[in-house]
Amino acid sequence: MRGGGGGWMGPERSLGGMPRVFGLHRQFEEGGDSRMPRIRRATPRRVGGYLLPYWRQWLVIFLCVGASAGFGVIPPLLVRGILDRAIPHHDPRLLAFLVLGMIALNIVLGLIGVLQSYLNARVGQDVMVDLRNDLYRHVQRMSLRFYTTTRAGEIISRINNDVGAVYGVVMGTLIAIVSNFLTVLATLIAIFSLSPQLALLAMVVVPSFYLPTRLVGRVRRRLSTETQEKQADVLAFMQERLNIGGMLLTKGFGQAGADAAEFADRSREVADLQVRQAMAGRWLFMSLSVISVAGPALVYWYGGWQAMRTGLTIGTIIAVVSYLTNLYRPIGAMANVYVDVQGALAVFERIFEYLDLEPEVLDRPNAIVLDQAEGRIVFEGVTFTYPKPLWRPPEEDENGAGDAPEPALRDLSFRVEPGQRVALVGPSGAGKTTVTYLVPRLYDPDSGVIALDGRDLREVTQESLRVQIGMVTQETFLFHASVRENLLYARAGATDDEIIAACRAGQIHDFIAGLPEGYDTVVGERAFRLSGGEKQRLAIARALLKDPRILILDEATSNLDATSEHLVKEALATLLEGRTSLIIAHRLSTILQADQILVMDHGRLVEQGRHVELLAHAGLYATLYHRQFEGVVGGQPPG
Numbered sequence: 084m085r086g087g088g089g090g091w092m093g094p095e096r097s098l099g100g101m102p103r104v105f106g107l108h109r110q111f112e113e114g115g116d117s118r119m120p121r122i123r124r125a126t127p128r129r130v131g132g133y134l135l136p137y138w139r140q141w142l143v144i145f146l147c148v149g150a151s152a153g154f155g156v157i158p159p160l161l162v163r164g165i166l167d168r169a170i171p172h173h174d175p176r177l178l179a180f181l182v183l184g185m186i187a188l189n190i191v192l193g194l195i196g197v198l199q200s201y202l203n204a205r206v207g208q209d210v211m212v213d214l215r216n217d218l219y220r221h222v223q224r225m226s227l228r229f230y231t232t233t234r235a236g237e238i239i240s241r242i243n244n245d246v247g248a249v250y251g252v253v254m255g256t257l258i259a260i261v262s263n264f265l266t267v268l269a270t271l272i273a274i275f276s277l278s279p280q281l282a283l284l285a286m287v288v289v290p291s292f293y294l295p296t297r298l299v300g301r302v303r304r305r306l307s308t309e310t311q312e313k314q315a316d317v318l319a320f321m322q323e324r325l326n327i328g329g330m331l332l333t334k335g336f337g338q339a340g341a342d343a344a345e346f347a348d349r350s351r352e353v354a355d356l357q358v359r360q361a362m363a364g365r366w367l368f369m370s371l372s373v374i375s376v377a378g379p380a381l382v383y384w385y386g387g388w389q390a391m392r393t394g395l396t397i398g399t400i401i402a403v404v405s406y407l408t409n410l411y412r413p414i415g416a417m418a419n420v421y422v423d424v425q426g427a428l429a430v431f432e433r434i435f436e437y438l439d440l441e442p443e444v445l446d447r448p449n450a451i452v453l454d455q456a457e458g459r460i461v462f463e464g465v466t467f468t469y470p471k472p473l474w475r476p477p478e479e480d481e482n483g484a485g486d487a488p489e490p491a492l493r494d495l496s497f498r499v500e501p502g503q504r505v506a507l508v509g510p511s512g513a514g515k516t517t518v519t520y521l522v523p524r525l526y527d528p529d530s531g532v533i534a535l536d537g538r539d540l541r542e543v544t545q546e547s548l549r550v551q552i553g554m555v556t557q558e559t560f561l562f563h564a565s566v567r568e569n570l571l572y573a574r575a576g577a578t579d580d581e582i583i584a585a586c587r588a589g590q591i592h593d594f595i596a597g598l599p600e601g602y603d604t605v606v607g608e609r610a611f612r613l614s615g616g617e618k619q620r621l622a623i624a625r626a627l628l629k630d631p632r633i634l635i636l637d638e639a640t641s642n643l644d645a646t647s648e649h650l651v652k653e654a655l656a657t658l659l660e661g662r663t664s665l666i667i668a669h670r671l672s673t674i675l676q677a678d679q680i681l682v683m684d685h686g687r688l689v690e691q692g693r694h695v696e697l698l699a700h701a702g703l704y705a706t707l708y709h710r711q712f713e714g715v716v717g718g719q720p721p722g
């Protein structure tokens with residue numbers, strides 16, 4: 084049938100029956116998501132679950148951190164030895180020993196650092212790989228609803244960006260906390276053992292910088308979030324305008340000047356924010372640096388006084404003062420530890436939110452692995468409503484919560500015997516595509532049963548079910564890979580001979596052989612583009628290679644030239660041979676050859692039978708038939 088379409092079987096549609104929304108916007112928005120997810124109680128434990136498998140490495144990392152903190156207290160002691168012993172006692176050997184000790188210590192610290200960096204990188208990357216794999220497997224298990232309702236960019240953003248953030252969080256926050264804590268502890272012990280009074284004196288100034296640091300940390304974080312949001316706006320703006328569609332609009336409406344001005348404004352906003360961020364707390368920090376000088380000053384004053392009175396050594400005073408940096412810096416860093424930990428957990432929380440989405444179609448624990456099926460398909464009282472989107476912006480939820488969606492299939496019952504050819508016919512939106520989704524269990528029915536060879540589909544594993552079913556849809560999706568690799572996707576073990584045989588039967592071999600690199604030619608969106616008819620034949624060859632018992636075919640509505648149409652028809656004839664087939668029919672020949680025609684309307688089966696019977700019945704089928712094919716029949720021999 085030339086150029087079917089029209090009211091007969093519905094328009095072309097993308098998989099899932101809904102237009103896809105590609106939301107790159109969202110991806111950028113997420114970069115600046117100021118909303119911190121609520122941290123659930125189980126989250127820290129789950130994070131632990133991802134870190135724990137690497138406990139040996141963690142142990143070594145923390146030993147390294149501990150060793151660095153511990154060794155960090157030694158240099159001031161060496162200085163003290165030089166000042167208090169080597170010089171006063173005129174002991175050049177001790178002097179040399181202490182100086183060499185300083186150098187040796189630095190070498191050791193350097194080596195520890197190298198080991199720790201390696202382990203950090205290793206563990207951090209391994210944890211990310213684990214998370215990515217879990218996410219990938221998880222989203223694979225999600226039903227089609229997930230993919231029709233989730234913006235493409237978002238899934239990838241989660242797997243890529245959110246997991247990417249884990250590295251910084253785990254390696255930065257966690258290790259910094261431990262390192263700071265141990266450094267403070269080691270330093271305090273060292274100072275107290277040198278001189279408890281000086282230690283207490285040094286501690287007096289701690290609150291005076293600890294609290295303001297916390298404050299500034301908060302301001303900075305707020306500014307940084309705001310900056311990210313504005314940056315995301317700029318990115319989204321560019322994304323929208325600097326592409327072919329946006330540019331056509333811009334040029335078409337002569338808006339180039341206005342757009343450039345808006346871009347300039349937005350960029351300036353970001354720049355201003357970044358300056359503010361850089362300056363936030365600068366004044367405060369300046370005053371703080373004055374305060375932190377108070378620490379050493381107090382130590383020199385009291386220590387000097389003690390030196391005069393009780394003979395406290397100069398080396399001790401110098402050592403204590405050098406310890407102060409080791410003390411104040413980590414304490415300052417720990418001022419915002421709570422916020423840091425919350426931020427770190429939030430990164431995980433966003434990933435866990437995704438991992439917690441329940442796949443709707445699940446294998447039962449005791450699901451049976453289906454052997455070679457006979458191909459008897461029975462629908463019994465099947466009612467199915469497309470589920471609501473999993474994720475909706477909250478504002479949509481408020482408005483759209485009340486309206487219950489219409490069922491796509493209502494109380495549908497029919498029976499297909501093994502080897503039968505069944506044509507699905509009906510107006511657009513009747514539910515034909517939905518039927519073809521339920522057979523491979525891309526969704527489960529709300530009520531009723533779908534059975535294959537007398538077995539409820541929910542009793543068998545999805546994988547063993549889908550091995551039995553081949554799908555040839557209107558739009559053929561090809562991966563960006565060679566023709567051969569695309570074909571092997573149907574059956575990994577296929578030999579070259581089998582591939583060629585399938586392609587011959589699919590009427591596409593000669594075409595492929597004529598391509599620049601034959602079966603190794605890379606096809607797909609960004610490579611060699613195949614015409615509609617060529618893609619269809621390749622899809623048919625792919626299905627032939629899979630050799631399923633059951634075939635689901637959505638006949639193309641698009642116009643093919645006569646040669647192409649002829650080749651596709653030939654290929655289809657071979658493909659349908661000896662299989663149970665469910666066909667969303669657009670060609671008259673298909674309908675005439677069908678063993679059974681199911682006429683659907685509004686999700687119901689309204690008529691059922693063979694062409695002649697249905698025509699005689701003078702119902703919906705007859706109406707559709709007359710509208711679509713009258714006048715054509717004479718010109719085209721049926722079948």
Ligand code: ADP
Pocket residue numbers: 092093094099100101231469470490491509510511512513514515516517518
């Ligand atoms: P046909 O293939 O006969 O044109 P479909 O099976 O695609 O009809 O659609 C049946 C009904 O289900 C239609 O009302 C359609 O709008 C609705 N529908 C189809 N796909 C989806 C989806 N992914 N989510 C929600 N509703 C859908």
